[in-house]
Amino acid sequence: xxxxxxxATVMGLGHFGGGVAVARWLAAQGAEVTVTDQAAAHQLVxxxxxxxxxxxxxxxWGGHREADFLDIDLLVVNPAVRPGNRFVEMARQAGARxxxxxxxxxxxxxxxTIGITGSNGKSTxxxxxxxxxxxxxxxxxxGGNLGGSLLEHLDAMEPRDxxxxxxxxxxxxRLGPTAPPPRVAIVTxxxxxxxxWHGDLAHYRAAKRSLFLRQSESNLTVLNTLDAEVxxxxxxxxxxxxxxxxxxxxxxxxxxxxxNRANAACAAAAADALGCSAGAIRQALGRxxxxxxxxxxxxxxxxxxxxxxxxxxxxxxxxxxxxxxxxPIWLLAGGHDKGLSHASLAAEIAERxxxxxxxxxxxxxxxxxxxxxxxxxxxTTVESLPEAFAWCWERARPGEAILLSPACSSxxxxxxxxxxxxxxxxxxxxxxxxxxx
Numbered sequence: 001x002x003x004x005x006x007x008a009t010v011m012g013l014g015h016f017g018g019g020v021a022v023a024r025w026l027a028a029q030g031a032e033v034t035v036t037d038q039a040a041a042h043q044l045v046x047x048x049x050x051x052x053x054x055x056x057x058x059x060x061w062g063g064h065r066e067a068d069f070l071d072i073d074l075l076v077v078n079p080a081v082r083p084g085n086r087f088v089e090m091a092r093q094a095g096a097r098x099x100x101x102x103x104x105x106x107x108x109x110x111x112x113t114i115g116i117t118g119s120n121g122k123s124t125x126x127x128x129x130x131x132x133x134x135x136x137x138x139x140x141x142x143g144g145n146l147g148g149s150l151l152e153h154l155d156a157m158e159p160r161d162x163x164x165x166x167x168x169x170x171x172x173x174r175l176g177p178t179a180p181p182p183r184v185a186i187v188t189x190x191x192x193x194x195x196x197w198h199g200d201l202a203h204y205r206a207a208k209r210s211l212f213l214r215q216s217e218s219n220l221t222v223l224n225t226l227d228a229e230v231x232x233x234x235x236x237x238x239x240x241x242x243x244x245x246x247x248x249x250x251x252x253x254x255x256x257x258x259x260n261r262a263n264a265a266c267a268a269a270a271a272d273a274l275g276c277s278a279g280a281i282r283q284a285l286g287r288x289x290x291x292x293x294x295x296x297x298x299x300x301x302x303x304x305x306x307x308x309x310x311x312x313x314x315x316x317x318x319x320x321x322x323x324x325x326x327x328p329i330w331l332l333a334g335g336h337d338k339g340l341s342h343a344s345l346a347a348e349i350a351e352r353x354x355x356x357x358x359x360x361x362x363x364x365x366x367x368x369x370x371x372x373x374x375x376x377x378x379x380t381t382v383e384s385l386p387e388a389f390a391w392c393w394e395r396a397r398p399g400e401a402i403l404l405s406p407a408c409s410s411x412x413x414x415x416x417x418x419x420x421x422x423x424x425x426x427x428x429x430x431x432x433x434x435x436x437x
Contacts, residue, residue: 001074001097004030009068009096011087012078013037013047015415020050021149022076022101027054028152034068036060043415070094076101079145079170082197102144102171103179105151111141111161113180114270117172117211118188118224120317121263124255125188126166128267128288133162136271136280140164145171162274169194169207181214184274185239186222186266189259190229191316192340215239222269226262242273251286256295257324264288293421295321295405298428303398306428309405310421313338315345318407327401328354330392332385335408335420337362342369345407350375355395357381357388361412384413385420389427 008031013019019035027033033056037044041061060068069075069091075098077088092098106113116126123146133140141157143150144165150157157163165182190208198204212221212233219239225231226244234241244265253260268281290296293311300306309321318333331353346369349356355378358366363381370379378395382388385404392402404424406417414420 003074006031006074007034007072008032008074008076009034009036009072009091010076010078011036011064011069012081013039013044014078014080015044015047015418018101018149019078020047021151022104023051023056024054025104025149025151026074026076027056031074032057034058034060034072036064036068038063066090069096072096074099076104077174079168079174080197083173083199083203099176100171100174101149101151102165102167103175105149105154106175106179108154109150109157109163110154110159111157111163112159112184113182114162114164114184114186115167115182115211116144116165116186116188116266117167117169117208118186118230119191119193119208119314120320121188121224121259121266122166122168122186123291123311124260124294125186125263125266126164127291128264128285129186129270130164131288132267132271132276132281132284133164133274135284136276138162138276144168167211169204170197172210173198173203173207175210175214179214181216181219182211184220184222184270185212185215186224186270187211187230187233188224188263188266189227189316191314193314194338195340196338209233209236212237212239220270220273222266222273224262224266226265240273242269244269245272251282253285254288255290256326257320259320259324260290260295293417295324298425301428304393304396305401307401307403307405308421308424308428309403310410310417310424312405312407313409313417315340315342315407318405319345319348321403321405322348322352325401325403327399330354330396330400330402331356332359332388332392332402332404333407334358334360334363334366334388335406335410335414336360336412337365338409342366342407346370347373349373350377353377354400355379355392357391359383359385359388359413360406360408362408366407385423386427386431389424389431393431 075091130142139161145168146166221239296308350373410420
């Protein structure tokens with residue numbers, strides 16, 4: 001499609017940069033761009049500031065208007081927009097091409113694409129692999145769902161470069177048939193998630209599988225066969241299947257937990273298949289310090305280690321955090337209940353935690369599950385994250401840990417998990433001063 005003069009609507013500006021980047025990029029191509037979002041303008045100030053000098057034709061705030069979906073050539077849909085949205089269907093029936101920021105990038109990307117997905121571990125694996133490629137002297141670009149669009153860097157990319165993309169189930173579900181498959185596909189894990197968006201587990205599973213089902217025999221596929229379900233997908237692989245190295249062959253990691261060794265194995269397998277040296281693989285993995293909001297050690301205060309795992313929005317990710325930390329744990333968990341099972345998590349909390357403070361809309365359900373385990377673990381329910389942290393801080397002692405690992409999404413009280421993380425950082429920096437041990 002010729003973009004110069006194209007009438008394009010960007011549906012959902014959002015907070016993570018994809019909407020901003022695609023609006024900027026389309027305007028630079030000469031498109032007439034309309035940006036529409038259900039949020040009010042004051043809720044998107046940081047995004048709007050980035051568009052201050054961009055010739056956007058019009059903005060619509062506080063809800064969508066039918067006119068912006070009827071007489072257009074192109075509709076770019078934010079990944080958060082759910083399937084079956086009436087405005088999307090309206091545009092489709094009116095003859096508009098439906099696409100996403102990610103699909104536009106894939107169609108114009110001159111470099112080799114490495115796509116990484118999974119219910120847990122995809123961000124860390126993507127960052128690990130990008131670090132290995134750079135250690136090996138390759139030019140590697142890191143983006144996708146990890147945060148930050150690469151659209152505006154297309155002119156700087158070359159065919160010999162590698163683009164490492166974290167790809168969410170939302171993004172994969174919306175990819176059309178014209179999006180080229182990744183030259184390397186990696187699946188890190190699978191567990192129920194986002195069922196409120198996908199509708200059922202089958203739709204979510206199909207989105208994850210589509211990453212490697214789009215490939216051909218000339219492509220490479222890395223499946224984390226240490227994950228019970230992902231291992232059953234091996235017969236479906238369309239490309240060349242790349243086996244994981246033994247976990248014992250990996251170097252010591254700075255990031256804790258067995259799950260991070262599995263992530264490292266996925267990254268190492270892909271890097272080895274692409275011809276990276278063993279030295280580069282070991283060096284990059286050994287130096288990797290982790291990502292923000294993912295079992296991030298924020299501080300050690302009065303002998304208490306405080307971890308920020310705000311990105312843990314599923315029971316499985318919080319389970320991994322609990323098994324990774326060796327100290328006795330005071331857990332902060334809760335948020336929006338996505339309807340996932342918390343039974344296994346509750347048993348682990350009862351086994352591993354000194355205490356737990358549950359906050360947000362899921363708090364009562366979480367406490368009920370832990371109480372049902374018959375454990376002596378001290379539990380409380382509070383309204384907010386600050387109250388939960390205060391409760392844990394009053395009780396934690398030197399040699400113990402406070403862990404924010406919510407196991408739920410943030411959307412009941414926060415804009416997103418990064419907003420939740422920012423609030424927690426502030427609490428850690430300031431709240432301990434209010435208490436005398």
